[in-house]
Amino acid sequence: MTQRPTALRVSLAVLALAATLALGVRLGLQLGALNAANGDLADAQRNAADLQRTARQGVGPPLFEASSADAADVLGQRLQALGLAVRKTDVAAATPAGRDLVLTRFVVEGRGDPAAVDRLALWAEANARSAILEQLTANAGDDGKSDLKIELDALVRSPPFAKAPAS
């Protein structure tokens, strides 16, 4: 074993001890900081998951799924299935309402007999979580059918990667 002066050996020993202690203390502090950061990360992830769950709930279930360009056509088809003759369907407003949901106000003009109007009302009532019949105006004509103007608020799910309609 290499012989060194005692003072040098003791100095080296003290130096090694001091370095070990300092590094040990620093490691302890680092581990404390790491634990704290991991705790914060877990809290943040839990918070993000809760928020995602809340956001996914949205306002309500969608009435149908369609891109913003197709929504008016899809609603028109639904109303035609109820016996209404749809002349025009416009989207008056659209408001984001959670994940992929859009609260859309449709303004529809068409014609229909009282039974179709009743079916429309019952259909809107049955889909009350997804649609609100905001306004309905029916003016009876000579043929027993009425000119209709409907304002309907509906939740529409827009596919995140909806393809543009083919031209």
Add this chain to the structure above:
Amino acid sequence: MPNPAETEPPSNAPPPQDEVFVRAVDLPTLSLRQARAAVAQQLDILSPLPPAEVAAAVVLIGPTEAGLHRYAVGLAPLRLLAEAPAEGRSVTLIGRLDGEIVAFRFDRPRTGIGGAGDWIEIATIAGACLAILLAGANLRVDREIDAVQARLDATDALVQQRSHEVAQVARVAGAWRAAAATRKAGLVDCALTSLVKANAGPVRVAGLAMAGGQLTARLADPPVDPAALKALGLAPVATPAVQTSVAGAPAGAEPASAPGEAAVPLALAHDFQTGAAACR
């Protein structure tokens, strides 16, 4: 003066036998420590063996004529010292200088772990190794903290984004619930059914308007039993609810005013109004 114990072997020692290589060195000092240092510096010259393999012991013989001091330098192989019988920390070997027997006392070479110095060195090495390990762990944990912090920042940004989304959804949901509570589509069905019930048969409806949770129906003909209508929640209104023409109605029934202007009470008896709470 030389120590007699060092120049003469003990009286009960075994017969003298040359065990070391002896040389004479003349030095100007009387200090044994200085003499040992001088010999140590010239060990490669004095020793017939490689200096790393020999141990040296110095014994003062006496003054020389030139005013120097003569020392006997005993050189023994370390192997010999290690194999010598244990007598504490030193080994005494016999040498001969100019026919005179000289006893040299050598320090026993250390073959194992002994003294506090050794332990200090061992502790120093262990401490240094531990320090290296701790330094590595420090770096590793540093990187780990950076990675966790980066993930935490990303998650915080996500939380912030989702908080905005949730706030927007909550705002829209509040408005939606408020509207849903007052705009009941079933009111149309209820009102039409009530009109049929009150008329005890089919009824001609000239117009229908529903807005703000209130429904106004304009009958084409006066009601048969207004009291029955009222009992079913359909109350006559003083203002016309529909602005457009009524089928079969006289031209005078057409509202003369534009929408939003003051209503003309021309068809008071034909207009009935109900709400979700009143309709039965």
